[in-house]
Amino acid sequence: MSVTYSGHYDAIVVGVGGMGSAAAYYLARRGKRVLGLERFGVPHSMGSSHGHTRIIRLAYYEHPSYVLLLRRAYELWREIQSTVDEKLLHITGSVDAGPEDSWVFKGSWESCRLHDLPHEVLTGAELRRRHPGYHLPADHLALLQPEGGFLTPERCIVSYVAAAQDLGAEIHGHEKVLEWEPLEGGARVRTDRGVYEADKLVVTAGAWDGKLVDVLDGLAVPERQVLAWLQPTRPEYFRVDNFPVFNLLVDEGRFYGFPVHGVPGFKFGKYHHLEEVVVDPDEMDRQTHDHDERLLRDFAERYFPDGCGPTIDLQSCMFTNTPDYHFIIDVHPEYPQVSFASPCSGHGFKFASVVGEIMADLAENGLTRHDISLFRLDRLARPARDPVTDHGQGSEQLNGRPRSFPRAEDIRTFW
Ligand SMILES: Cc1cc2nc3c(=O)[nH]c(=O)nc-3n(C[C@H](O)[C@H](O)[C@H](O)COP(=O)(O)OP(=O)(O)OC[C@H]3O[C@@H](n4cnc5c(N)ncnc54)[C@H](O)[C@@H]3O)c2cc1C
DSSP states (O other), rough: OOOOOEEEEEEEEEEOOOHHHHHHHHHHHOOOOEEEEESOOOOOOSSSSSSOOEEEOOOOTOOOTHHHHHHHHHHHHHHHHHHHOOEEEEEOEEEEEEEEEEEHHHHHHHHHHHHHHHOEEEEHHHHOOOOOOOOOOOEEEEEEEEEEEEEHHHHHHHHHHHHHHTTOOOEEOOOEEEEEEEEETTTEEEESEEEEEEEEEEEOOGGGGGOOOOTTTTTTTEEEEEEEEEOOOOOOGGTTTOOOOEEEEEETEEEEOOOSBBBBSSSETTTTTTTTESSGGGGOOOOOOOOHHHHHHHHHHHHOOOSSSSEEEEEEEEEEEOSSSOOOOEEEESSSTEOOOOOTTTTTTTGGGHHHHHHHHHHSSOOOSOOGGGGGGGOOOOOOOOOOOOHGGGGGTSSSSBBOGGGGGGGGGOO
């Protein structure tokens, strides 16, 4: 395909997935001339934002400082859903459960205490009486937070893109960014279809961030995940009105799940599934296999036996992990006209609305009113270990805490 010079923009957004769609919208809303470039379609199932549902929750065991961002995220999700007149946010309540001293239960409880969030603490037996789909061990505790629920990720992306287009943003699907270079006061982007220039460049390329931004290489590392949908044998226990979304730490690991929505099955997955670090996201094994299904069905048979009928669907997806599992959101250390976001590590979608706003702030002013100090690039040393050769050591320890790269002592963790 011949390369043509195609114009000048206030901002170019590379990657129109969860974060990029929102960034394009908030930039367009500020009157910016925006170009969004997406290598696949809008939406698609090759990245990190497919599979019909993503959990959103206010109680946040990963770190309490996420709660303020979450309040703004909820506000913005409600705003965009009213702009496009489509329900994107479904409130079911959220359960964070595990042994009493586990980081999932304790961290969630601590975030509720610190931020004065309404919540209840139930034993496994009490939770089952209220929500009979759950069969948790008797000695586990569950924190129930009423504002938890789920988002519909593909529809969120479509909504942000449609709203951005209404404001004049140009979005190009099936156009892959090959490289970019800084210019004085701007950036030039070369794709497989054209060359574009802009005053600001926003990179929100998900699992491909490390390929496009030198300083993210080795710090934003893709990992293969698998999701299952099983037909419940007692469908009445897995309805949106009777089954809160969950994060659950059990002997087998840390799992998350949803009521039936979008696909006729109870959906769930295991964080860091088989701990398969992927060096090149284009090379990932996207097929699902018997051993993927077995691992997931074993979990459901034990803790959600009434949700464990025939398999309806299995899908693969990618996490993009940082060394401490907190996000990376920053401006490029050498080129202040370039900003980037890697808000994943398996828990980023719920923030896409507020991350879009933050990326618009960073592109417009180089700073944001939101506290993103936890996400700054300079908190992370370059990984001293090779994520490929190390992956067999596992990304979570037996106590369910993430393993950290060497400078864990320098990183503010909650648990
Ligand atoms: C199985 C699974 C379950 C999850 N569950 C939850 C959950 O319940 N709750 C939650 O909050 N989070 C969850 N997450 C995490 C969340 O989905 C991610 O944080 C989020 O989707 C990341 O969005 P993103 O915009 O960074 O990536 P993506 O949405 O993948 O967007 C990146 C985009 O960049 C495009 N791109 C890449 N390279 C180029 C290029 N060279 N040129 C042009 N375009 C390019 C890609 O095609 C893609 O569309 C889950 C993730 C997975 C995989």
